[in-house]
Amino acid sequence: xxxxxxxxxxxxxxxxxxxxxxxxxxxxxxxxxxxxxxxxxxxxxxxxxxxxxxxxxxxxxxxxxxxxxxxxxxxxxxxxxxxxxxxxxxxxxxxxxxxxxxxxxxxxxxxxxxxxxxxxxxxxxxxxxxxxxxxxxxxxxxxxxxxxxxxxxxxxxxxxxxxxxxxxxxxxxxxxxxxxxx
Amino acid sequence: xxxxxxxxxxxxxxxxxxxxxxxxxxxxxxxxxxxxxxxxxxxxxxxxxxxxxxxxxxxxxxxxxxxxxxxxxxxxxxxxxxxxxxxxxxxxxxxxxxxxxxxxxxxxxxxxxxxxxxxxxxxxxxxxxxxxxxxxxxxxxxxxxxxxxxxxxxxxxxxxxxxxxxxxxxxxxxxxxxxxxx
Amino acid sequence: xxxxxxxxxxxxxxxxxxxxxxxxxxxxxxxxxxxxxxxxxxxxxxxxxxxxxxxxxxxxxxxxxxxxxxxxxxxxxxxxxxxxxxxxxxxxxxxxxxxxxxxxxxxxxxxxxxxxxxxxxxxxxxxxxxxxxxxxxxxxxxxxxxxxxxxxxxxxxxxxxxxxxxxxxxxxxxxxxxxxxx
Ligand code: B12
Ligand code: B12
Ligand code: B12
Ligand SMILES: C[C@H]1O[C@@H](n2cnc3c(N)ncnc32)[C@H](O)[C@@H]1O
Ligand SMILES: C[C@H]1O[C@@H](n2cnc3c(N)ncnc32)[C@H](O)[C@@H]1O
Ligand SMILES: C[C@H]1O[C@@H](n2cnc3c(N)ncnc32)[C@H](O)[C@@H]1O
Ligand SMILES: [Mg+2]
Ligand SMILES: [Mg+2]
Ligand SMILES: [Mg+2]
Numbered sequence: 001x002x003x004x005x006x007x008x009x010x011x012x013x014x015x016x017x018x019x020x021x022x023x024x025x026x027x028x029x030x031x032x033x034x035x036x037x038x039x040x041x042x043x044x045x046x047x048x049x050x051x052x053x054x055x056x057x058x059x060x061x062x063x064x065x066x067x068x069x070x071x072x073x074x075x076x077x078x079x080x081x082x083x084x085x086x087x088x089x090x091x092x093x094x095x096x097x098x099x100x101x102x103x104x105x106x107x108x109x110x111x112x113x114x115x116x117x118x119x120x121x122x123x124x125x126x127x128x129x130x131x132x133x134x135x136x137x138x139x140x141x142x143x144x145x146x147x148x149x150x151x152x153x154x155x156x157x158x159x160x161x162x163x164x165x166x167x168x169x170x171x172x173x174x175x176x177x178x179x180x181x182x
Numbered sequence: 183x184x185x186x187x188x189x190x191x192x193x194x195x196x197x198x199x200x201x202x203x204x205x206x207x208x209x210x211x212x213x214x215x216x217x218x219x220x221x222x223x224x225x226x227x228x229x230x231x232x233x234x235x236x237x238x239x240x241x242x243x244x245x246x247x248x249x250x251x252x253x254x255x256x257x258x259x260x261x262x263x264x265x266x267x268x269x270x271x272x273x274x275x276x277x278x279x280x281x282x283x284x285x286x287x288x289x290x291x292x293x294x295x296x297x298x299x300x301x302x303x304x305x306x307x308x309x310x311x312x313x314x315x316x317x318x319x320x321x322x323x324x325x326x327x328x329x330x331x332x333x334x335x336x337x338x339x340x341x342x343x344x345x346x347x348x349x350x351x352x353x354x355x356x357x358x359x360x361x362x363x364x
Numbered sequence: 365x366x367x368x369x370x371x372x373x374x375x376x377x378x379x380x381x382x383x384x385x386x387x388x389x390x391x392x393x394x395x396x397x398x399x400x401x402x403x404x405x406x407x408x409x410x411x412x413x414x415x416x417x418x419x420x421x422x423x424x425x426x427x428x429x430x431x432x433x434x435x436x437x438x439x440x441x442x443x444x445x446x447x448x449x450x451x452x453x454x455x456x457x458x459x460x461x462x463x464x465x466x467x468x469x470x471x472x473x474x475x476x477x478x479x480x481x482x483x484x485x486x487x488x489x490x491x492x493x494x495x496x497x498x499x500x501x502x503x504x505x506x507x508x509x510x511x512x513x514x515x516x517x518x519x520x521x522x523x524x525x526x527x528x529x530x531x532x533x534x535x536x537x538x539x540x541x542x543x544x545x546x
Binding site for chain 1: 365366367368369372373375386387388392393396397399400402403404405406407409410411423425426429430431447
């Protein structure tokens with residue numbers, strides 16, 4: 001089967017459940033941005049980092065598809081069984097942060113993003129995650145969104161921040177902080 | 183001549199044809215995002231990939247400037263000769279996909295983005311392309327947009343997906359698929 | 365202290381000054397996008413480029429946090445001393461562009477983004493900067509924004525363009541221009 005179906009050439013597309021909506025519908029914006037985030041997770045994952053982190057990032061990719069399916073399902077119509085986020089998916093991120101924080105110096109200032117390439121990718125992914133969160137919160141204002149989805153994205157951007165710091169430390173790069181100019 | 187003209191310091195800018203519009207006008211959002219996409223194409227192009235793909239990506243960059251000029255022209259006022267997209271630009275992408283698909287295994291699941299750096303860049307570019315498509319479709323709702331522009335962007339994101347798979351195969355990386363958790 | 369405070373789990377957050385706003389508020393979109401831009405600056409900075417450029421990029425990162433603080437302060441309520449942008453921050457970028465332009469060939473056409481990896485990153489950052497500018501201009505329409513913030517972002521995207529050209533030249537890569545197809 002061809003990948004290009006041409007069914008979206010007129011600017012509309014289908015939610016799970018079949019409803020046709022414009023491609024600029026907030027629901028599409030939201031899961032389209034989760035897709036963008038997922039691509040950045042893939043970029044981080046294939047750099048030369050600890051396999052423990054790679055394993056977790058792969059699990060996060062799986063969860064982001066779960067998020068995508070949840071966001072793509074028409075809340076009014078879909079009778080399909082959609083995979084669900086669990087509370088354990090959120091606490092897993094929290095546990096990971098707690099573990100990494102144990103070895104990281106306490107922070108009282110903002111960190112200047114950077115250090116090396118993969119650390120920078122984490123910071124970019126963190127910001128794309130927050131962009132996805134903003135769109136998802138906006139969507140939740142007018143339409144049903146599983147509450148775990150916004151919580152998951154909120155926690156994930158914090159995880160990516162801590163991961164950036166941890167990788168920076170592992171690579172022995174300096175951590176530069178922001179000291180406001182008076 | 184200096185690159186910085188300061189003419190946009192107050193937040194307005196000119197379309198082709200001279201009309202002044204706010205920088206957050208949907209038309210500017212649309213071609214600004216095509217510009218972002220074009221930068222990602224440049225990033226993919228300068229990685230170590232087959233020269234056939236590089237050549238095509240260079241042609242795509244040219245077409246995206248054509249798309250940019252088309253979007254930047256005030257439909258009411260511009261009397262300037264703007265370069266046009268042709269049907270052949272779209273069928274070229276389709277032919278490329280057909281060729282690549284011949285050697286790729288059939289797909290029945292989503293692919294976890296990643297594999298290696300350039301493959302990941304393709305996935306990111308694919309998502310930026312879809313973001314540009316969404317803005318262009320939104321613009322077309324209220325204002326004239328050449329229909330070929332939205333079709334081209336729709337086809338281009340599919341091309342970038344197939345290119346990601348093809349490069350992944352060429353580099354001998356594993357293709358991980360998404361199996362929904364129940 | 366834990367990085368994740370969970371205070372934003374319901375989709376709201378606090379400006380400097382304490383006012384609670386939705387995370388999709390234009391003010392948050394604006395500084396969230398400046399944060400994304402700052403991450404790209406970090407990515408460019410940690411590539412193998414001249415230390416003069418690295419030093420300037422580090423200063424730009426500092427200024428972007430200043431921009432962030434300025435945008436994050438509730439204009440009605442915040443009594444906090446927020447660090448300010450100075451006119452000199454803007455003229456510094458202009459001087460840098462003038463210096464680089466002296467050694468660069470004059471330009472009469474658009475440049476196809478690309479050349480090598482770091483040059484491509486500059487083009488992407490340039491486009492993210494313009495995205496941040498669009499959001500900031502939109503915000504300024506309904507709410508107070510320090511005028512220097514939009515001017516700074518406008519100048520910064522031009523600086524990133526000239527930097528892209530300069531690095532391209534330093535690395536000896538070809539500069540491809542866009543010749544419109546009739
Ligand atoms: C939501 C959605 C997305 C979302 C989110 C998915 C998520 N869960 O996070 C995002 C934005 C990521 C997405 C991206 C793409 N999608 Co999509 N997507 C859908 C949609 C609307 C629902 C899929 C879903 O999640 N279902 C819920 C899950 C739990 O149940 P499911 O339906 O059994 O899902 C399975 C799922 C898991 O087993 O994989 C499936 N699948 C079966 N055959 C194929 C073939 C292909 C090529 C793909 C990619 C998937 C696929 C199948 O959909 C369907 C259309 C529809 N209404 O069903 C299109 C659909 C599956 N997508 C399609 C395409 C082409 C793509 C993209 C290649 C587009 C692009 N150029 O970027 C990418 C591929 C991304 C990737 N990494 O593989 C096509 C596939 C056409 C084909 N040849 O079979 C469909 C059918 C839409 C269409 N054009 O008609 N998509
Ligand atoms: C639309 C547009 C864009 C769009 C889309 C372009 C496209 N076709 O896809 C995008 C968003 C990509 C863009 C980006 C930039 N642009 Co512009 N753009 C325009 C605009 C409005 C129309 C250009 C166009 O496409 N015309 C249609 C084509 C078919 O006809 P044309 O006019 O003959 O086009 C030629 C074109 C091809 O031959 O190259 C030209 N050109 C002539 N001299 C120069 C000098 C420079 C520095 C550049 C970049 C181009 C350029 C010239 O415009 C003009 C202003 C205007 N109203 O004309 C500004 C303009 C050309 N842009 C300008 C600038 C500064 C830029 C950026 C450097 C901004 C930035 N910081 O990112 C980048 C450069 C990107 C690159 N890769 O080279 C300036 C150039 C100032 C100067 N010193 O000459 C102009 C004049 C606007 C202004 N400030 O007054 N731009
Ligand atoms: C605006 C803002 C941002 C903006 C812009 C900042 C800018 N200036 O450009 C952006 C979007 C970049 C941002 C990002 C983040 N932020 Co913030 N941010 C704020 C906010 C609203 C104001 C900060 C500010 O600029 N103040 C103005 C400056 C001049 O004065 P100041 O208040 O003394 O600022 C200092 C500043 C400079 O010295 O560093 C501070 N600081 C003190 N302790 C800590 C601890 C941490 C972990 C951090 C990151 C900073 C920090 C402290 O805020 C505060 C909450 C609030 N209402 O105060 C949260 C806050 C500081 N942020 C927080 C967090 C968690 C983050 C992120 C990690 C979120 C994420 N997952 O991406 C990142 C970190 C980015 C980085 N590079 O370090 C938390 C810190 C929680 C904690 N454990 O202490 C706060 C307290 C919000 C909250 N959840 O309650 N943030
Ligand atoms: C660290 C600071 O970032 C802001 N904040 C919280 N969530 C988001 C988001 N999704 N995008 C951008 N900014 C956000 C809040 O102001 C918080 O205090
Ligand atoms: C693969 C799925 O992606 C969605 N889709 C189609 N076009 C876009 C776009 N520009 N941006 C985000 N999502 C899109 C549709 O739901 C389609 O079925
Ligand atoms: C070079 C051209 O880019 C457009 N332009 C000016 N500012 C922005 C921005 N922030 N984002 C996108 N496009 C912009 C104008 O049309 C200008 O002429
Ligand atoms: Mg948060
Ligand atoms: Mg499509
Ligand atoms: Mg400008």
